[in-house]
Structure formats: C-alpha cells, structure tokens
Amino acid sequence: MPEGHTLHRLARDLEAAFAGRRVRSASPQGRFAAEAARLDGRVLESAEAFGKHLFVAFADVPEQVHVHLGLYGSFVISPGVGHPVVGQVRWRLEAQASADLRGPNACELLTPPEVDAVLGRLGPDPLRADADPDRAWHRIHRSQVPIAALLMDQSVLAGVGNVYRAEVLFRHRVAPMTAGRRLPRVRWNAMWDDLRELMQVGVERGRIDTVRPEHEPEAMGRDPRADDHGGEVYVYRRDGQPCLVCATPIRRRLVAGRNLFWCPSCQQRG
Known part of the structure; x- marks a missing residue:
C-alpha cells in the first residue's frame, strides 16, 4: 500500500498539472460516471493529501473527490491528452496533461461533513505543517x-x-x-x-x-x-x-x- 509520501507527491503533481485549469472529467470504467460528469469542465482548485487519503477540490462545487489508493490503486499523470484508455480507468482528468486513476479502494464525491468525518478518523500526518x-x-x-x-x-x-x-x-x-x-x-x-x-x-x-x-x-x-x-x-x-x-x-x-x-x-x- 502506498505510504503517505506517495499521496503528498501525487497531490503536488496534480496541482502542478491541473490547478487553475478547466479540466475534462470522465469515468471510462463507468463506476464514477455521474460524479465525473458533474465535475466536467470545472476548474480544479486544489489537491491535498491527509495521510494516505487524497482530496481534490473544484471551483463552485461544495463536494470534494476523495481517493484512497489501497493496495492496488494508481493515479498516473502523463503529458498530453487523448490517450487510449488502457485497463479499468475509474477516473480520467484532462487539460494539457492526463491523469488516470485505476483500482482505488475509494473514489467518491463527498460533502463537507463527509470530508470532515474522514479527517476526524485520522491521526496527525507528519508531512502536514498543521500536524500536532x-x-x-x-x-x-x-x-x-x-x-x-x-x-x-x-x-x-x-x-x-x-x-x-x-x-x-x-x-x-x-x-x-x-x-x-x-x-x-x-x-x-x-x-x-x-x-x-x-x-x-x-x-x-x-x-x-x-x-x-x-x-x-x-x-x-x-x-x-x-x-x-x-x-x-x-x-x-x-x-x-x-x-x-x-x-x-x-x-x-x-x-x-x-x-x-x-x-x-x-x-x-x-
């Protein structure tokens, strides 16, 4: 299972590739289709890691995407867009780059109270400046x-x-x-x-x-x-x-x- 440094690096790379840009959002696999459609064309505001959890926020959308990679998940960023879909891609983001999420334990759109509930179950993260x-x-x-x-x-x-x-x-x-x-x-x-x-x-x-x-x-x-x-x-x-x-x-x-x-x-x- 990826450890916390992997999620923080992923959050940093997602922000570098997509933050401040309107992104295409889709679910080629279909298991995140309705949620991905709601986010399609929105500006990605931030990607933030808390321990082994990743949260992605979009402009004018109160919910956030919660991703937990689990044992077998991966979120791979590639230059360019329009790449053929390979494997079971749960969620794809595209702007000037592409990001494909495969095999996560969790990929869900959570309300602010639901986000707080996830964070409330976690201890302090050594990589976060606000950790106690x-x-x-x-x-x-x-x-x-x-x-x-x-x-x-x-x-x-x-x-x-x-x-x-x-x-x-x-x-x-x-x-x-x-x-x-x-x-x-x-x-x-x-x-x-x-x-x-x-x-x-x-x-x-x-x-x-x-x-x-x-x-x-x-x-x-x-x-x-x-x-x-x-x-x-x-x-x-x-x-x-x-x-x-x-x-x-x-x-x-x-x-x-x-x-x-x-x-x-x-x-x-x-």
Missing part, C-alpha cells in the same frame, strides 16, 4: 499496544506504513514490541521529527531512503539494494541479511497484519 504530534502521543503513552502496531494505526498516526514504521523503530533503536506507554516522551519526539524528515525526502525522491550517509552503498563498499520498492533501508525486507550496523541477521514477524522487520541486537530497548 501531541495528538499521537496522547494515544501512544496510554496504550499497552506494541509501538510497532500503534505506528500502523492511521487513527494514531496518518501516513506511516509498513516501511516507515520498521525503519524509524530501527533508527531510534526501539524494540518493536515495546508497549506504547513504555516509550519515553523524548524518544517519541525524536521519532516524530525523524519521520517528518524521512517522509519529506520520500516526497522529493519518489522513493523511501532511510540509511544514514555512513551506511550508504558507496560508504560501505556494498551493492545497492535490489528491491522493487527501491531506496536504501536498514531492515525492511532484509530478513536473514546482516544488519548494516552490527551484522546480526535481521528478523521478521507479523505485527498488525503486516510483516515487521527488525534487528534483535540494535533494537533491545523500549
């Missing part, structure tokens, strides 16, 4: 749930997914099964600041990179990571491989329905 880390902390420091599960709970923290949770826990040497209430406030503050920086790098590069300069391939004389997710990471999908810091084999276990990766030597403390 104290909201997440109030949930974490009262909880017996392992921190590795809390980081994946979008009502606690919005936008963080499986890669960022594993990597931020490693970078701060936190044992993943540590109960939230045992995590010191100073460590949470450091993790929040780190997530903001790491996820902003993800927006800029379009991939997740979490290793420090001294552990990059060139510095260590090792081969770059070969993985379809791209980016250089410490533990994600590296089970059985030596830790880049201490050489202990990385472990894997299922936590909150997803594979968690961690170093049993580096991550001993709560």
